[in-house]
Amino acid sequence: MKIVVLMKQVANKDAVLRIRSDGKWIEEADVAMQTNESDGYALEEALRLKEAKGEGEVVVCSLGGASAKAVIKDALARGADRAIHILVEESYKLSPYQTAKIIAEAIKDEQADLIFTGLQSDDVGYGQTGVILAELLGIPHATIVIEVDRSSLNGTLRVKRELESGWYQWFKYRLPALFTIQSGISQIRYATLQGIMKAKSKPVKEIQATIPEFPSAQKIEKIYLPLKTKQTQLLGNGDAKRGAIELVEKLRTEVRVL
Numbered sequence: 731m732k733i734v735v736l737m738k739q740v741a742n743k744d745a746v747l748r749i750r751s752d753g754k755w756i757e758e759a760d761v762a763m764q765t766n767e768s769d770g771y772a773l774e775e776a777l778r779l780k781e782a783k784g785e786g787e788v789v790v791c792s793l794g795g796a797s798a799k800a801v802i803k804d805a806l807a808r809g810a811d812r813a814i815h816i817l818v819e820e821s822y823k824l825s826p827y828q829t830a831k832i833i834a835e836a837i838k839d840e841q842a843d844l845i846f847t848g849l850q851s852d853d854v855g856y857g858q859t860g861v862i863l864a865e866l867l868g869i870p871h872a873t874i875v876i877e878v879d880r881s882s883l884n885g886t887l888r889v890k891r892e893l894e895s896g897w898y899q900w901f902k903y904r905l906p907a908l909f910t911i912q913s914g915i916s917q918i919r920y921a922t923l924q925g926i927m928k929a930k931s932k933p934v935k936e937i938q939a940t941i942p943e944f945p946s947a948q949k950i951e952k953i954y955l956p957l958k959t960k961q962t963q964l965l966g967n968g969d970a971k972r973g974a975i976e977l978v979e980k981l982r983t984e985v986r987v988l
Contacts, residue, residue, distance in 0.1 A: 731786035731883070733776040734842040735810070736833065736860070737769040739794050739801045740853045753952045755822050758797075765801045768848030772911040774918045775878055776846050777809045782880035787811045791837055793829060793939065795819045806929035807921035813932070818939035825946040826858035832939050833859075834866040844887065845908040849874060857910075864908040871908040872901065876915055 741747060742762040750757050773790065780786040790805040792798045793816040802813045816836050821829070837845075845864070850857035857873075864871035876898070877890035888902045889909060903909075921929075965980075966973025982988040 731780070731783055731843045732789065732840060733779060733786065733844045733846060734789045734791055734837050734840055735769070735773045735776045735805070736845070736847040736863075737773060737790055737792045737801050737805055738766040738848070738851050739763050739792065739798045740766045740851060743852070747955070749953060749955065753954070754950055755820075755953065763797060763800065765804060766848050766851050766853075768850065768852075768911055768913045770848075770918050771913055771915050772846040772848050773805055773808060773810065774916050775911055776844070777919070778916065779844070779878065779880055779883070780809075783883055789814065789837075789840060789842070791816065791833065793818055793833060794821050799934075802934060803929055804921060806932045806934075807925040808919055809925060811932065813934045815934055815936045816939050817936055818941070822854065822950065823946070824941075825948050826856045827862055828942050828944075828946055830859050830862035830866055831942050834863055835940070836937050838867065841906075843905045845869075845906070847908070847910050849910045849912050860908060860910040867906075867908070869906045869908055870903050871910070872903060873910045874912050875909045876912045878909075878915075 740763065741756065741758070742764045745761045747761065748757045773788075776788045780788055788810045790802055790810045790813040792801050792813070794801075795817070798815060802815055806813060814836060816832060818824070818832070824832070845860075845867075847860035847863070861871060861873065872889055872891055874892040875889045876892050879888035879890075879900075882888035882902065886902050886904050887907065888900060891899045891901065892912060893899055965976040978988065
């Protein structure tokens with residue numbers, strides 16, 4: 731069994747972000763980077779599936795600049811067998827469709843049985859790349875996967891999906907298939923010293939991305955930090971009973987919670 735895992739590098743959640751002078755993105759030069767959270771869980775599920783079957787290969791694929799090598803090295807140290815690095819600078823300019831198109835071209839010859847991605851990225855959060863990739867590859871997909879039945883491997887895989895209003899769904903998929911993994915699905919392992927040493931000898935294939943000729947259907951016009959504002963309104967003019975009546979009326983007509 732061959733499993734391809736898509737992993738993205740994003741800004742650290744605790745990093746202090748500064749907007750670039752053109753207002754199109756953040757200053758990345760002095761920002762600590764990390765693996766996208768849900769992608770880390772996708773890798774963990776892939777490794778557990780391989781271990782449950784007792785054989786197979788886990789291939790990590792990351793699209794980004796030279797700094798994305800840190801994500802790849804960490805994935806290899808955790809247990810991935812090899813990696814594909816799709817080199818492209820300023821990947822934030824790509825639409826989900828363009829990104830999926832580039833990745834599809836890069837991994838189509840892998841003939842993977844499974845493709846795992848995180849549910850969505852922590853920076854732009856489109857949540858569309860995995861779905862579009864499955865369509866381009868002509869394989870079924872499931873989103874918001876919160877549990878994988880590792881005992882069901884026999885040309886099919888049974889997964890549990892999160893639905894609306896607290897509902898869940900178990901569904902069996904024929905392979906090959908693509909799944910987008912929700913954060914918190916399992917306990918992520920740390921890279922061991924032995925794993926870090928082994929990662930140095932694992933192959934990393936670099937591919938120069940060919941940007942699709944068609945223009946992006948979307949673009950980032952402006953990014954900005956949320957404005958912190960507050961407003962205080964005194965009710966009742968000092969009369970508690972009158973203030974309570976006015977509060978109830980506002981909750982009913984303005985906030986609409988009553």
